[in-house]
Amino acid sequence: MSHHHLIIGGQRSGKSRHAERLAMRWLAQSPDHAVTVLATATASDEEMRQRIERHRAERPTMFQTLEAPVHLGQALRGLADARRLVIVDCLTLWLANVLMPLLPQIPAVSASPWADLKADLLFALRSTASPVLLVSNEIGCGVIPMGADVRHFVDELGRLNQDVAQSCAQITLMAAGQAFTRDVEVWT
Template identity: 60%
Template sequence: MQASAPQHHLILGGQRSGKSRQAERLAQAWLNGAAGREVAVLATALPSDDEMQARIERHRQDRPAGFITVEEPHELGHALRQASLPERLVVVDCLTLWLTNVLMPAVHGDAGHAPGRSWEALRSELLSVLPSLPGPVVLVSNEIGWGVIPMGAVVRQFVDELGRLNQDVAQCCGHITLMAAGQPWTRAVERWA
């Protein structure tokens, strides 16, 4: 990332660790930092059942007033390119659900990713778009590789892909935060040699 490029931020943690709340705190601090700033949230969740629909609705209601919400479950790179502006911080919530939508479309009963767009193409697009965006991005993702991984090739593939995605996205960011029990641990990203 060039020195003049905006500083992106990756927030990782387990389920209910406070990731989305921390992303909203960073976004609110961005808004308070100067007049004329905006925040857009790219929400990746799909309402696959009543419980998920309730979660989505709760996230909508909990977002601070004035946040623009764009729902994009598949074409994340394209959506970031459309939403990013120098005076707008974009929150991506979250990479884990985006990966689920693409790799496990049957879970949601939808057709999966756009025709002709493989996971590799969508992932590559995201990683190439991030360094070129004019405004900062806060990306939320789960850290799921610390627990027992259930048997089954599909689950292992998902865990592996999310781990690789998180590592590669981190290389596009200036900072990374690990959330545990609502508490953030933040540091500058160490660049790969």
């Protein structure tokens, strides 16, 4: 069974903070344990730059942070070690970087490269020795977006979350800073 955990919820629901608390418990279990955060956010404007800086400042200092705005599966494979817990924060921004990049150094990808990047991430999750905490937003609970691009993004994030959940032993829904966790049922 997988040792991965999907933490999902709305914006400002406490997802990242919960992942950090779980990672601190992981560190307390053994002096050989380490934590690396794969950060997917890019500073596309001043407000986002401030969010990124706030996350960095609030993150425990013993956590290593690496940026992985596009090639998340590759980054995850590069960290594979049973003694290293990896926090992916977050899948929502990773998908936005891939489907709707705002920075010129991140080129837009077509449907085929997106499918390849997603398949690469799912393969990395199935094959890595590292336990992984994956943070993502649940954005499909509201009204259907008016624009085709936004509907496509919402649909792809929903599919991504479902596919990632298949590689996880636990899923936590965050609401108002409270964690609601359950073990994933495996269908055969």
